[in-house]
Amino acid sequence: MPPESNVAEAARSQLAAVVGRPRAYDGPRTNARPAAVLMLFGVLDSQDSGHEAMDAAVSRDLDVLLLARATTLRSHPGQVAFPGGRIDPGDADVVAAALREAREETGLDPAGVEILGTLEQIPLDYSRHLVTPVVGWWRHPSPVHVVDVAESSAVFRTPVADLLNPANRGSIIIRRGGQEYRGPGFLVPEGDGHQLVWGFTGMLLDGLFDRLGWTEPWDDTRELPLPLA
Template sequence: MTAGWSEDRLRQALTQASGPSSDYDLNPDPAPEVSLRPAGVLAAFHEDDGRLILTKRASGLRHHPGQIALPGGKVDPGDADEIAAALREAREEVGLDPAQVEVLGTLPPHRTVTGFTMTPVLGIVRGQFAARPEPGEVEEVFTLPFAHIAQPANYRVEGRRWRGGWRRYYVAPYGPYYLWGATARVLLQLARRLDP
């Protein structure tokens, strides 16, 4: 299948079956038995051409500094669910008005090594969007083309030493942006659904 953008392709991808994923999928050590915190991230594609909104986290942050991420975060007590958390966080992190987002549905959750069960929320951004990065949290807001996100061949496995051992993870670099880890994994899950 080609990598051309269409909302119908995104909707169709949500009908494809797949199970949950995990940062432990590519590694031999079992996931530890811990209580996982729910989180939601927003995979927001613009209606015009399918470009995906991503952030580069601020380099001064304690957790995941400088990493490429989908807007999102943990579910707060005031959030109805992971979808509400993803929309709230997208407003806070990049200035995306929830009224501009048509939520299509969710992908199966992804378990992170940092103790979250992260639910990817797929949505379409309607109308003009001028990003406003959250000071101190987001260094940059940028977009990647749908064609890059939608092709499973753009993802590969890499590894590095982490906490005394080797960890393997997916990457999908694009120009100066090193897309990797949980973000790359959930987008690969989507790419596989788009190209069954």
């Protein structure tokens, strides 16, 4: 295996190759509320994954920044998410919005983040948001933590190899009103327990991993239980 610095650069190059140029934001064009999330990848200083990914570009210390929303929030309480939120009138573009939200939620220094590009905008009908995922590379990582306990209960950097590990993958199935929602789920270690990544965040990770060619065969018939509310 090549030196870790070369492996990390290979992962960064692959990410940069699958994203588009950052989108300009010139105000809302629909009734949807514009929002942005930051999908920030980097290299861990410690706590590498115990899983060796099939793709050589995914080193054991490649990671992505996530947070757990506070359980007291009205919207998606307790769910794992990317830093992000609505675009404010003072934000220059979606990149500025994603970096501002990440700084407000995790305390990171935006100066250490290299923006690689954006993914396609995703409409969320149930919340009437139009979300632009912004993909970044953490050139100079800074300490992160929960800034506001009313917004987040945890901030953590998860090894990508743990997310790709088939043993940590499964499907989330919600049956309600005669309808069934099925989506990807990731069960990953965090602190003394585990965090379940699903919903919008799980969908983004699943789609990006497929696009990168990083996905490993996993059992989509395995059902992961949702945490008790």
